[in-house]
Amino acid sequence: MMQIDEFLELCRTRRCIRRFKPDPVPDEMIEKILECARWAMSGGNGQSWEFIVIKNQATKEKIADLLEVRDKAIWPIEKTRIPELRHPAFREGADGTPIESFREAPVFILICGDPRTVQATLLGAQFLLQEGGPYAHFLKNIANATMILHLAVAACGLGSQWVTLGSPIDHEVRMLLDIPAEIVVHNVVPIGYPAYKPAPGVRRERKEFVHYEKYDRAKFRTGEDIFDFLVELRRRTRPNYPVPPSKGKES
Secondary structure, X not given: OOOHHHHHHHHHHOOEOOOEOOOOOOHHHXXXXXXXXXXXXXXXXXXXXXEEEEOOHXXXXXXXXXXXXXXXXXXXXXXXXXXXHOOHHHOOOOOOOOOOOOOOOOEEEEEEEXXXXXXXXXXXXXXXXXXXXXXXXXXXXXXXXXXHHHHHHHHOOOEEOOEEOOOOOHHHHHHHXXXXXXXXXXXXXXEEOEXXXXXXXXXXXXXXXXXXXXXXXXHOOOHHHHHHHHHHHHHHHHHHOOOOHHHOOOO
């Protein structure tokens, strides 16, 4: 049985990988990863998730192309930030082309969900609790499955990336994969062997955000504190976004 220290090490060493080797991933690994995600918790055990496993290279290329279109639409908004706060994925491309590439990943897992399953949870909770609104339970169901899936990938010695889909490419992805209108498209998870060694993870110290018995006001961060935190966060996390060989050395 896995001990807590082993699980802690898995959590510490898991990384989002942004470039992959083309080496194939054994089918049995993918099946075990999906089996782990199957056991995620969900409101009222509604089990909202649907997974589409994609190995066809042409299909993956089309999804990657759509993601580039999306990122180019995002870039004009992102560059309204001061450079110190811009997302590191765009630091190499003034045209909005991100530095990361998922095309080489041998497997994509598209994570979808059926919002009709939220009826499994307490009806009153959807109207009275207001914890993010009635749709929140559904989103949390998908998030739970997604996180377990990423941990399972890491436990297999593989790498994965969390890639959000949504507008403005949702319709094209639906058409490409024949996804019914009732099903919500959430994100795609490229999976494969990392093509580089990722930099160490960056996290806040536990003492900064853990409170005992009541909220410790001494730990409350002002708006200026958050600004400084974000600037320092960007500085420290940039090495986690490797530059492609054609553009320079890896970080």
